[in-house]
Amino acid sequence: MFFCFNIILVCVFCLSLLIISLIIPWGFLSYKASQLTEKMKEMQKFFGFKVTGKLDKETMEMMKKPRCGVPDVAAYSTFEGKPKWQTNKLTYRIVNYTPDMSVAEVDESMEKALQVWAKVTPLKFTCINRGTADIMISFGTRYHGDAYPFDGPQGTLAHAFAPSPAIGGDAHFDDDEFFTFRSSKGFVLFLVAAHEFGHSLGLSHSNVRGALMFPTYSFTDPDRFSLPSDDIRGIQSLYGKRMILKSTKVSAAVHVRSSGKTLLFIDKVYYRCVKCCIINKSP
Known part of the structure; x- marks a missing residue:
């Protein structure tokens, strides 16, 4: 007994x-x-x-299920108060690296993850090697310098902070996890990072299954990844759409030497281009 x-x-x-x-x-x-x-x-x-x-x-x-460490809310959603960056030009810095992947693979994964968001917004990201960036990226285990310790293998994969001064925008990855470049035998760093950078830019979790900002991890071939519409609507609610000048006939163009800007006139609309416009000569 x-x-x-x-x-x-x-x-x-x-x-x-x-x-x-x-x-x-x-x-x-x-x-x-x-x-x-x-x-x-x-x-x-x-x-x-x-x-x-x-x-x-x-x-x-x-x-x-393995998941992001940011608490859940609802669908697509932004953080309370809708925090966002007040500039479209952001910097990021990779403070340290995981031993699971080569430096080049980590660099490419992070750049590709940020471009997921840049492709659908006016946002531009520049990597810096020293100093404090808007988005500081680091790998750590357990207690790693903030008030949200990791829990070892499998549970919380990473977490990130909404835009704000100091730690705002920073993304932390649990180095007790096994990160990969594209293999499903681990957690694809690009997928985890793209999700976390959504938080870094002001998005919270979505309850739409299949959305990048859904809180639990799901493997997708990184070479075939396409940002779901729910995530696009969410990020564009904060930063707007990326302006894409479709191939069309330009009525006139004027280059202003003093400012380095080029003005394009298309019908009754003009566009101002800065270091980004190449006009192909007609035959």
Whole structure:
């Protein structure tokens, strides 16, 4: 009887540890016991589950999946107050590197991840090698210098901070994870980084399955990746659309030497170009 009682205690203790290990990455430990049921309901509603307020099988399976460490909200969504950068020209710096990949692979992954957002907005990103950038990128484990420690392999893959002074915009990656260039035998750094940079630019999580800003990781061939429409609508709600001058006949063009700018006249509209316009000569 004593032996069975001990087994029951051990099982209850192990179950408690499992539950705690699941709820820590989702930020539930910061709530009082009386609030947990409501927060559980919010999460279930976010993912489109049956709303019970209980840690049922479906909810537990979702909580086990590798994910971003930023708390969930709703769909496409921005952070409270809609924080955004006040300039379209942003800098980034890779402070250190993961041993899982070559330096060149990390550099390419980060640049490609930022271009995901640049292709659909007026944003431009420049890499710097020293000093403080708008987006500081680093790899770390467990307690790594902010108030949001990582949890070891599998759980939280990374987190990033919304635009603001100091740590705002920075992206941190859990070096206890195994990151890859394009292999599914690990976590593709480009995919994780593209998601985190969405946070760096002001987007929160989306509850649209298939969206880049959905909170859990899902493998996609990085060479075939295309930014989903939900994410495009979200980022353009903050920064607007990227202006693309379609190939057309130019009525007239004037280059102003003093400013280095070129004015293009197309019908009754004129465009101002700065170091970006090449006009092919007609035969």
